[in-house]
Amino acid sequence: MQLDAKNIGFRYGKSPWLFKGINFSMQPGEVVGLKGPSGTGKTTLCRILAGYEKPLEGKVTLGGKALPEIGYHPVQMVFQHPEKAVNPRWKMGKTLKEGGRPDDDLLARLGIQQEWLERLPNELSGGELQRFCVARALGPGTRFLIADEMTTMLDAITQAQIWHAVLHLAEKRKMGILVVSHDAKLMNRLCDRVIEL
Amino acid sequence: MNLSFKGKLSLNRRQRTILEIGAALGFIMAIIIGRFMLDEGSIGTNLSERNLPPSFEHFFGTDWLGRDMFARTIMGLSLSMGVGLAGAVSSAAIALVLGLAAATLGKTADTIISWLIDLFLSVPHLVTLILISFALGGGFKGIVFGIALTHWPSLARVIRAEVMQVRSADYVHISRKMGKPRTWIAIHHIIPHLIPQFLIGFLLMFPHAILHEAAVTFLGLGLSPHEPAIGIILSESMKYLSSGLWWLAFFPGLSLLLVVRSFDAVGERLRVLMDPART
Amino acid sequence: MPILEVENLSVTFRQYASGLKERNIRAISNLSVTLEQGEVLAVVGASGSGKSLLAHAILGILPANAETAGSIKYCGETLTAKRTQSLRGREIALVPQSVGYLDPLMRVGNQVRTAVRNGKPAEEQRKVFKRYKLKSVVEKLFPFELSGGMARRVLLSTAMVSGAKVIIADEPTPGLDPEALNEALLNLRELGDQGCAVMLITHDIDSALRIADKIAVFYAGTTVEIAPAKDFTGDGEHLRHPYSKALWGALPQNGFTPIPGSQPHSAALPPGCLFASRCEKATKECHQAQPDLRELRNGKVRCIHAT
Numbered sequence: 001m002q003l004d005a006k007n008i009g010f011r012y013g014k015s016p017w018l019f020k021g022i023n024f025s026m027q028p029g030e031v032v033g034l035k036g037p038s039g040t041g042k043t044t045l046c047r048i049l050a051g052y053e054k055p056l057e058g059k060v061t062l063g064g065k066a067l068p069e070i071g072y073h074p075v076q077m078v079f080q081h082p083e084k085a086v087n088p089r090w091k092m093g094k095t096l097k098e099g100g101r102p103d104d105d106l107l108a109r110l111g112i113q114q115e116w117l118e119r120l121p122n123e124l125s126g127g128e129l130q131r132f133c134v135a136r137a138l139g140p141g142t143r144f145l146i147a148d149e150m151t152t153m154l155d156a157i158t159q160a161q162i163w164h165a166v167l168h169l170a171e172k173r174k175m176g177i178l179v180v181s182h183d184a185k186l187m188n189r190l191c192d193r194v195i196e197l
Numbered sequence: 198m199n200l201s202f203k204g205k206l207s208l209n210r211r212q213r214t215i216l217e218i219g220a221a222l223g224f225i226m227a228i229i230i231g232r233f234m235l236d237e238g239s240i241g242t243n244l245s246e247r248n249l250p251p252s253f254e255h256f257f258g259t260d261w262l263g264r265d266m267f268a269r270t271i272m273g274l275s276l277s278m279g280v281g282l283a284g285a286v287s288s289a290a291i292a293l294v295l296g297l298a299a300a301t302l303g304k305t306a307d308t309i310i311s312w313l314i315d316l317f318l319s320v321p322h323l324v325t326l327i328l329i330s331f332a333l334g335g336g337f338k339g340i341v342f343g344i345a346l347t348h349w350p351s352l353a354r355v356i357r358a359e360v361m362q363v364r365s366a367d368y369v370h371i372s373r374k375m376g377k378p379r380t381w382i383a384i385h386h387i388i389p390h391l392i393p394q395f396l397i398g399f400l401l402m403f404p405h406a407i408l409h410e411a412a413v414t415f416l417g418l419g420l421s422p423h424e425p426a427i428g429i430i431l432s433e434s435m436k437y438l439s440s441g442l443w444w445l446a447f448f449p450g451l452s453l454l455l456v457v458r459s460f461d462a463v464g465e466r467l468r469v470l471m472d473p474a475r476t
Numbered sequence: 477m478p479i480l481e482v483e484n485l486s487v488t489f490r491q492y493a494s495g496l497k498e499r500n501i502r503a504i505s506n507l508s509v510t511l512e513q514g515e516v517l518a519v520v521g522a523s524g525s526g527k528s529l530l531a532h533a534i535l536g537i538l539p540a541n542a543e544t545a546g547s548i549k550y551c552g553e554t555l556t557a558k559r560t561q562s563l564r565g566r567e568i569a570l571v572p573q574s575v576g577y578l579d580p581l582m583r584v585g586n587q588v589r590t591a592v593r594n595g596k597p598a599e600e601q602r603k604v605f606k607r608y609k610l611k612s613v614v615e616k617l618f619p620f621e622l623s624g625g626m627a628r629r630v631l632l633s634t635a636m637v638s639g640a641k642v643i644i645a646d647e648p649t650p651g652l653d654p655e656a657l658n659e660a661l662l663n664l665r666e667l668g669d670q671g672c673a674v675m676l677i678t679h680d681i682d683s684a685l686r687i688a689d690k691i692a693v694f695y696a697g698t699t700v701e702i703a704p705a706k707d708f709t710g711d712g713e714h715l716r717h718p719y720s721k722a723l724w725g726a727l728p729q730n731g732f733t734p735i736p737g738s739q740p741h742s743a744a745l746p747p748g749c750l751f752a753s754r755c756e757k758a759t760k761e762c763h764q765a766q767p768d769l770r771e772l773r774n775g776k777v778r779c780i781h782a783t
Contacts, residue, residue, distance in 0.1 A: 038624060038653045051374055072376035084367040089389055095368075099375045111738050125524030128738065139375070152650050155522035155679045156726040161734035182653050185682070189728035209490075209498050 001063030002027055003049070003075065003144050003176060009057030010044055018044055020057065024195055026144065029174040031167070033187040036197035042180050045197065046148045049178070050077035062143060072100075076137040077146040080153065082129035086121045092132055093117035099139035109165035110135055127158040134162055138169060144176040152181065163190060214466045221459035225278075228456065232275035239268040240425065248442055257448035261437060266430075270449045273427035274456055280337065280420070281407035284344025288406070289399040292349035296356025300364070310353070317350040326409055327418050340419045344406045352398040356391065363390045393471045400464035404457040411453055427453050477552055479673045480511040480534070480568075480642055484546035487529055487538065487697075491743075501742045503529050504697040506546070508769055511642065511675055516668040518676045518684035518705070520723070521694030522739055527677045530694075531644045534675075535570055536560035550642075566593055569640035571664075573647050575627040578619040584630050585615025592637045604633045608663070625656050632663050643667055644675045649683050661687050681708070682727060693720045696739050696750040698766075703775040716777035719751045749779065757781045 002025055009020040018041035026032050036042055047053045049060055051073045060067055062074055076099075079085045086095045096102050096117065110131040121129060130150070137145060145166065151159040167190070170177055179190050187194055243263035251258045257266035299310035317325065330343035363369060363386060372382050413419035414428025422429055427449055434445035487504040504526040511517050519527050532538045534548055536557060548555045550563060560568075570577075578587055588604065589597035605615060608629040614622070622630060628648065635643050648660050665687040668674045678684050684691060685708055693701040701717035708715065712724035725731040737754040740746060746753065748763040755762065761780060769778045 038656065052370055070376070070378070073374040076374065079367060079371075085371055087366075087368045087386055098372060098377070111736065113738070123741075123743075125522070125739070127523050136371075136375070141376075153523065153679070155520075155525075156681060156723050156728075157734060158522060158738075160726040160728075160732050161736075163732070164734050182657070183682075183728065184654070185727070185729040189732050209492075211492055211498075 001143055004061045004064075005045075005049065005058070006061070007058035008045070008048060008055045008060070010041065010048060010053065010055055019197065022058070022197070026176045026178065028143065028176050029170065030193075031170070031177045031179060031191050033191035033194035034178055034180045034197060035182070035184075035187065035194060040197045042197055043148055046077055046146045046178070046180060049144075050075050050146050052077070072139065072141040074141055074143040075146060076139070076142045076144075077148060078130075078133050078137050078150045080149040082126055082133045083121065085133050086129060088121050090120075091117065092119055092121065092124065095121075096132055096136055099136040100141070102135050103138070103140075103169070106135055106138060106165060106169055109168060111161055127154045130154060130158075131162060134166060138166070138175075142175060144178065145170070146178045146180075148180045149182075150179075151186075152183070159186075211470065214470050218463050218466050221463045224459050225456065228271055228274050228278070231271040235268050235272060240264045240272065251444050251448070258442075258444035260434075260445055261442075266445065266448060269425055269430055270427070270452050272425045273430050273449060274452055276420075276424060277407050277410055277427045277453070278456070280340055280344070280410045280426075281403055283341045284406040284410070285348065285399060285403045287341070287345035288348040288402060289352060289395070291345065292352035292356060292398070293395065295349065296353040297360060299353070299357040300360035307357075310357070314350040314354050317347065322347050322405070322409060323412060327413055327416070330413055331418055335418055336421055337424075340410055340413060343413070344409060347409075348402050348406060352395075352402060355394060355398055359391055359394050360387060363387050397464055397468045397471065400460065400467065403464070404460040407460070408453075408457050478510040479513050479551060480675075481549040481552075482507060482509045482530070482534070482546070483549070484508055485530070485533060485548065486545040487526070487533055488543045488545075489539075490541050490543070499743055502697060502745055503542075503742050504533070505745070506766070506769075507694075507698050509692050509699055509702065511673045513641070513673050514668055514671050515690060516665060516674040516676060516688045517690045517692060518678060518681075518688035519692045519694060520678055520681045520684055522679060524696075524739060524742070525694040526697035526742075527679075527694050528646055529697075531570065531646050531675070531677055534560075534642075534644065535564055535568060537564075565591065565638055565640070567640055568642040568644065569635040569638045571631050571635050571643060571645040571648060575619045575622060575631070577631070578627075580619050583616055583618060584622065588615075588630065588633050588637055591634045593639045600637050601633070604636050607636075608633055624652075625659070628656070628660055629663070636667070640672070642673045642675070644677065646677045647679070648676070649678060649680055657683060681723060682729075693717065693723065695719050696745065697742055698750065698778065699769060699776070700751065700778045701776065702769075707775065714773075716772050716775055716782045717751075717779050718755045718757055718781075722754075751779075 004025040005022055008022040009017060011017045022045065034042055034045070044053065048055050051067055067073065067075065112131050112135060116124060116128060134150070151162055154162070166177065169175065179187060181187055241264070246259050246263040247261055249255055249259045255265050255267060257270055259265055295310050299307045325347045326343040329346055330339040333339035333342050369382060369386050372386060410419060411426070411428040411431070414426050415432045417432065419428060420426040430449045431446055434449070437445050485504055485507045486502065489501040489503060490498050491501050492498055507526065507530065509517070509519070519530065521527050529538070533544060538544065550567070555563070578584065585601055588601045592600045601615065602612070605612070610626065610629055610633070614626060619627070645664055648664070649657055652660060661683060664674055664676060676684060676688060685705055688705045691703050691705055691708065692699050701715065701720045703715060703720065708724055712721040715721045715724060722735045725733045735754055740750060740753070746763070748765055749755070749758070749767055752758040752762040767778050767780045769776050772782055
């Protein structure tokens with residue numbers, strides 16, 4: 001199933017258009033990079049694709065159909081700061097299960113240890129938390145993953161570890177990935193093609 | 198109340214806090230239990246024992262009718278606590294409903310409720326309380342309604358802010374995209390976040406309610422003079438202060454202060470315990 | 477003589493585990509690092525490796541439940557709590573990550589002026605703004621009106637006019653586009669060239685290498701290697717510690733090779749080498765005692781097998 005963005009336009013309130021007439025499509029299993037200077041609305045575009053914002057113009061479709069408003073969203077997004085993306089009062093095991101039963105093989109590849117499931121978020125480092133956020137976003141219903149500066153805050157080893165796990169799963173499930181990053185070297189390594197905003 | 202243990206008894210901060218809460222609760226429980234051990238007979242008049250200073254037989258002395266002041270104080274305090282409890286429970290319920298409504302029912306509801314909150318906060322508690330109580334004809338009903346209608350604004354504001362904050366948290370938005378229904382999010386994300394704030398807000402409202410009940414009753418606008426309320430005891434005792442019967446006002450007043458401070462301490466310490474980051 | 481000398485620093489936190497029990501968390505253990513004048517030292521490591529805590533310890537802004545052991549010397553003299561306080565902002569300055577550290581209700585020009593130690597405040601502030609290509613209207617702005625790039629230059633200006641000899645920059649780079657990143661790094665290098673000692677704390681080894689003279693690699697709260705920046709080259713054959721090599725090899729432009737496992741948690745540190753559980757070279761001895769930091773080929777390493 002192909003993900004299409006057709007003629008997307010967005011602005012906040014009465015401020016000038018952040019972008020207008022954005023068109024692109026992604027195939028299943030494809031890894032696409034998105035780059036552009038700060039302030040061009042990359043994060044906003046990601047939020048639109050993942051259903052967090054509604055475009056003011058145009059539409060996003062998956063396999064020709066509009067994305068669902070309720071129920072599991074097939075386009076999942078992982079945020080830059082994992083600390084804000086998990087409930088501080090929940091043990092990590094509960095957070096992990098929020099997106100459905102996680103894949104054991106994926107957990108092992110992400111390096112998530114059994115004993116972390118009993119911990120609260122403030123007892124884990126940013127790199128450890130981000131592994132949970134990635135695992136949660138990769139439920140069985142996920143067709144496309146939007147990685148908005150997903151590993152920007154992480155060290156090189158954790159970054160490589162997470163990406164290897166994600167790429168492996170993407171290949172297995174024919175899942176598409178949109179990578180947003182300022183790191184050109186990372187983009188070169190990961191992406192089949194890069195589009196500029 | 199600030200109890201601190203030094204020397205051999207080495208406790209960490211959390212253990213000490215729990216001990217302090219236990220001590221305050223024990224004090225409050227003693228008054229409630231004491232109330233049930235007393236009956237009308239314990240405060241009966243005994244004209245042969247009038248105006249006695251404190252002694253082992255009468256811890257707080259006796260009044261001009263020979264009534265035991267210790268028994269009167271305990272009955273007065275427990276009555277005040279009952280009024281405070283009824284008032285604080287209703288007031289907290291109002292705060293919960295209005296706070297949730299402001300946060301979830303859209304902009305108009307929020308504007309109206311926020312305006313009401315500001316209005317109530319801009320007038321001193323006691324003035325509104327006296328007006329409402331007086332309008333309702335005083336007595337038990339008047340004072341409970343008065344407390345219920347005047348103590349909710351600050352807690353309502355806290356609840357409104359907390360709900361708005363957690364509703365806009367990233368993890369709540371993510372939960373929606375994980376396909377979780379709104380009710381599930383309310384039960385699992387929002388309510389657990391709200392409960393501690395609400396309970397502590399309620400506990401801290403309690404001593405206020407007691408104190409204000411006593412104040413209004415003291416001014417003669419609250420409970421009727423036939424009830425052994427602490428405010429009544431204090432206002433009656435004022436007449437006898439100049440004749441040297443200091444114990445009539447001193448012990449009941451001190452006890453009232455201790456009860457209020459105990460509740461305050463329990464609430465405040467629980468808040469620090471549950472939410473150490475926000476001291 | 478090094479201007480800043482951290483020797484065997486340990487930082488322990490007391491924390492509530494569950495219920496009433498307390499436990500100790502060893503966030504930094506036996507950490508040693510030195511900083512010379514005119515030098516840019518990059519401190520690199522994963523999140524949770526204790527990099528930011530080191531900065532907080534030097535600036536004396538650790539939270540109240542932290543206990544420290546070991547010593548921090550400034551110009552050869554041990555830093556006491558009182559001395560740290562008088563040096564902070566004068567001799568040792570922090571370049572924080574965001575405008576959150578500025579006073580939101582004060583015009584930025586005035587904020588920079590209050591930091592001036594030598595010369596006329598207004599004059600010094602204008603001079604430094606000119607140097608960082610900040611227009612004169614900027615001094616009348618409030619922090620929320622600044623763009624990201626301007627904000628960073630204002631924060632840097634504050635550190636500059638203080639005349640501090642030691643500048644500590646805590647994660648100044650994440651999320652910057654290439655142009656802004658380049659500018660931020662060059663500004664720090666410039667401070668070093670003017671004779672300041674700069675400590676750049678970052679997880680981004682690639683950026684760090686562009687300006688640093690020396691790299692200190694942190695792992696689980698201690699220094700595993702201190703190496704000249706030029707050793708980070710090729711396949712990492714000049715590096716000393718297996719973790720540094722793994723970090724180098726995991727960069728996207730090198731192998732992008734991950735190693736399994738994760739950094740041990742500071743509440744449950746192993747008795748031996750902290751990296752042993754993930755190390756290919758680990759032997760029985762490695763699991764027994766933590767190796768000391770030793771001199772090796774013009775650098776330092778905490779590994780018994782390093783050659």
